[in-house]
Amino acid sequence: MKLSGSEIIIQALKKEGVEYIFGYPGGAVLHIYDALFKEKNIKHVLVRHEQGATHAADGYARACGRPGVVLVTSGPGITNCVTGMATAHMDSIPMIVISGQVSRQYVGSDAFQEADATGITRPITKHNFLIDKRESIAEVFKKAFEIATTGRPGPVLIDIPKDLTDPNIKIDFKYPSKVKIRSYKPKKNDKQEKIDQAAKILCSAKKPMIYTGGGIILGNAHKHLYKMVKKLNYPITNTLMGLGGFPATDAQFLGMLGMHGTYEANMAMHDCDVLLAVGARFDDRVTGDTSKFCPNAKIIHIDVDPSSISKIIEVDLSLVGETSLILKSLSKAIELHSKKISKTAIKKWWKQIEKWRDKKCLKYKKSKTIIKPQEVIETLYDITKGNAFVTSDVGQHQMWAAQYYKFDKPNRWINSGGLGTMGFGLPAAMGAKLAFPKSEVVCVTGEASILMCIQELATCLQYMLPIKIVNLNNRYMGMVRQWQEFFYEGRYAMSYMEALPDFCKLSSSFGHVGIQIDKPSELRTKLNEAMKIKNRLVFIDVITDQEENVYPMIKSGKAHNEMHLSPTNEDTELA
Amino acid sequence: MDEKRYILSLLVENEFGSLSRISGLFSARGYNIHCLNVAPTDDESISRMTIVTMCNEQKINQLMRQLDKLVDVVNVQDLTQETHIEREMLLLKLKCNKNQREELKRLVDIFRARIIDVTDATYTIELTGATEKILAFINSIGKIRIVEMVRSGALGISRGNQGLEAK
Numbered sequence: 220m221k222l223s224g225s226e227i228i229i230q231a232l233k234k235e236g237v238e239y240i241f242g243y244p245g246g247a248v249l250h251i252y253d254a255l256f257k258e259k260n261i262k263h264v265l266v267r268h269e270q271g272a273t274h275a276a277d278g279y280a281r282a283c284g285r286p287g288v289v290l291v292t293s294g295p296g297i298t299n300c301v302t303g304m305a306t307a308h309m310d311s312i313p314m315i316v317i318s319g320q321v322s323r324q325y326v327g328s329d330a331f332q333e334a335d336a337t338g339i340t341r342p343i344t345k346h347n348f349l350i351d352k353r354e355s356i357a358e359v360f361k362k363a364f365e366i367a368t369t370g371r372p373g374p375v376l377i378d379i380p381k382d383l384t385d386p387n388i389k390i391d392f393k394y395p396s397k398v399k400i401r402s403y404k405p406k407k408n409d410k411q412e413k414i415d416q417a418a419k420i421l422c423s424a425k426k427p428m429i430y431t432g433g434g435i436i437l438g439n440a441h442k443h444l445y446k447m448v449k450k451l452n453y454p455i456t457n458t459l460m461g462l463g464g465f466p467a468t469d470a471q472f473l474g475m476l477g478m479h480g481t482y483e484a485n486m487a488m489h490d491c492d493v494l495l496a497v498g499a500r501f502d503d504r505v506t507g508d509t510s511k512f513c514p515n516a517k518i519i520h521i522d523v524d525p526s527s528i529s530k531i532i533e534v535d536l537s538l539v540g541e542t543s544l545i546l547k548s549l550s551k552a553i554e555l556h557s558k559k560i561s562k563t564a565i566k567k568w569w570k571q572i573e574k575w576r577d578k579k580c581l582k583y584k585k586s587k588t589i590i591k592p593q594e595v596i597e598t599l600y601d602i603t604k605g606n607a608f609v610t611s612d613v614g615q616h617q618m619w620a621a622q623y624y625k626f627d628k629p630n631r632w633i634n635s636g637g638l639g640t641m642g643f644g645l646p647a648a649m650g651a652k653l654a655f656p657k658s659e660v661v662c663v664t665g666e667a668s669i670l671m672c673i674q675e676l677a678t679c680l681q682y683m684l685p686i687k688i689v690n691l692n693n694r695y696m697g698m699v700r701q702w703q704e705f706f707y708e709g710r711y712a713m714s715y716m717e718a719l720p721d722f723c724k725l726s727s728s729f730g731h732v733g734i735q736i737d738k739p740s741e742l743r744t745k746l747n748e749a750m751k752i753k754n755r756l757v758f759i760d761v762i763t764d765q766e767e768n769v770y771p772m773i774k775s776g777k778a779h780n781e782m783h784l785s786p787t788n789e790d791t792e793l794a
Numbered sequence: 795m796d797e798k799r800y801i802l803s804l805l806v807e808n809e810f811g812s813l814s815r816i817s818g819l820f821s822a823r824g825y826n827i828h829c830l831n832v833a834p835t836d837d838e839s840i841s842r843m844t845i846v847t848m849c850n851e852q853k854i855n856q857l858m859r860q861l862d863k864l865v866d867v868v869n870v871q872d873l874t875q876e877t878h879i880e881r882e883m884l885l886l887k888l889k890c891n892k893n894q895r896e897e898l899k900r901l902v903d904i905f906r907a908r909i910i911d912v913t914d915a916t917y918t919i920e921l922t923g924a925t926e927k928i929l930a931f932i933n934s935i936g937k938i939r940i941v942e943m944v945r946s947g948a949l950g951i952s953r954g955n956q957g958l959e960a961k
Contacts, residue, residue, distance in 0.1 A: 337811055341815055529852075
């Protein structure tokens with residue numbers, strides 16, 4: 220079969236099972252768009268800003284596990300993708316970004332819309348390619364998908380000069396069924412003796428703790444994790460990225476850990492004698508003061524990325540490989556050693572944990588006059604029965620969503636954990652909705668974040684994406700304001716959002732429904748009403764308490780047992 | 795932890811962007827590059843790099859893993875962990891008048907260097923050896939003015955039967 224470069228690209232995407240492309244056309248990709256126009260099996264979603272394309276592809280990938288695909292032009296097209304690629308890179312999300320480049324004869328000449336795409340994206344991609352000949356296109360695509368989706372996943376950029384996509388020059392096309400990359404062989408499983416050793420250490424624990432992250436969700440290991448944790452009857456906590464990896468309504472779940480984690484999760488971390496970390500990377504928002512991290516624990520770390528091992532915290536035993544395979548092997552090994560588990564010690568440990576849990580650290584005071592943001596999330600959880608895909612932006616609303624929406628299933632909680640990208644929520648919700656059109660998709664956001672990618676409301680209309688946007692509107696950059704209250708004596712430098720738009724009018728001008736809620740008494744009924752509108756995007760603008768803070772909080776550089784609880788809790792300071 | 799000198803050998807894909815990917819990793823993660831050498835090998839698809847860096851033991855392990863993770867890196871080895879040989883080449887153009895020529899020739903003999911170019915005002919000298927020898931030579935030329943200096947940076951190879959292989 221003889222095909223042009225553009226046709227090869229489209230065929231390669233078809234062979235990889237690509238369903239959606241999120242993109243924006245421009246000079247350098249017009250040949251590709253022309254080929255795409257003739258292809259009926261791949262649907263193109265026209266975003267309103269290339270950043271939106273990357274976040275939408277990201278949201279799609281996080282929701283369904285398949286790689287998100289982006290197509291943009293050279294120069295500003297690809298530079299606008301930088302934030303979205305860095306977001307995906309930090310959270311290990313599989314993504315393919317195809318960017319046009321100026322024709323080969325102009326590369327390096329500062330041509331119109333020329334930017335060094337591979338140079339700019341090198342530190343924020345798992346790998347990137349600049350295609351230099353037509354004959355390489357098929358192989359590069361095969362390699363790109365292989366690299367993006369295996370091992371520790373991540374975004375891969377393919378930069379392709381316009382002349383290579385010329386519709387008039389055709390070459391033989393055959394898509395490779397397999398590709399060998401000699402320098403890229405992600406490890407699948409670790410040695411049996413190390414797995415046995417891990418099982419022994421785990422079963423001898425008196426105060427065990429399990430801490431799991433995004434690696435459970437990315438590695439599709441939640442079933443193996445559940446089986447193992449149930450068998451062990453040990454407590455478990457999730458990172459922000461790991462929520463949904465273990466059912467949040469299960470009694471063994473202690474909630475999220477870290478800076479805004481629960482009292483019981485953080486205290487159990489501090490006091491445990493054996494810590495099993497799975498698919499988590501000891502991020503500074505999780506560890507706090509690393510010198511005081513789990514001071515008495517033997518630490519076992521399971522991760523697919525060898526460079527995650529002992530990067531932040533020196534561990535006693537590491538198992539490198541796919542989380543699902545290792546947990547499967549580990550569960551088997553645990554069965555052999557399970558007699559060694561001291562039931563009395565574990566019972567005593569649970570008693571201690573229940574005492575911590577009794578603090579009810581997520582308790583907050585409701586008000587009759589002003590809506591509390593926590594109440595919004597709790598109500599949303601009730602109304603959606605915990606079944607929605609929830610995307611978020613970054614800030615206080617993100618933490619409240621993580622704390623009060625109890626995720627029982629993986630892939631339902633979609634947020635920018637590593638990079639902390641404001642503007643992520645709305646486009647990510649578009650991706651999730653396209654992946655699961657029949658499911659409820661809610662974007663929990665704030666009035667500052669939502670404005671960063673607000674243009675995507677137009678995309679939602681074009682493709683009829685009935686997302687629900689829950690805007691926790693406190694007229695502040697809430698998290699910035701909270702830090703300024705705590706650390707800058709209440710000097711709220713530039714964190715007040717003046718000149719906000721009327722969000723209801725704004726959404727109706729984009730062709731959507733806008734509903735404002737400002738009375739606590741109307742919260743449930745109006746939110747319920749909004750959620751009942753099935754075929755329209757509804758922007759729910761909730762006017763919330765301006766000065767509510769996120770608790771518990773471990774201030775930067777403090778240890779897990781140095782939490783601040785909310786003022787409604789009796790003892791605020793715990794040392 | 796104290797900083798030590800490490801010498802790393804890398805086999806990398808001879809592809810567009812490999813060098814900047816590797817040097818970029820050093821700057822992005824806060825590692826220094828004391829010297830870096832890259833050249834083709836007997837296998838035309840592979841280049842060999844030798845990098846000297848100063849860091850502590852915990853950081854070197856992390857650096858090795860990060861390098862190994864790069865798709866372009868075929869193999870990486872810390873030569874410091876085994877017996878190895880290091881060589882560096884120095885090209886040195888010295889301004890020297892008639893009175894200094896004899897002394898300089900003697901030094902060249904002592905260090906087993908070679909004079910590879912002569913003008914009425916300069917000598918250009920080539921010297922190969924371990925870094926210490928290069929430094930000793932530079933120290934010993936005293937007040938003779940250096941017109942220009944070129945160093946290859948360290949090259950390293952392990953002793954014994956084994957070689958660094960493309961996995």
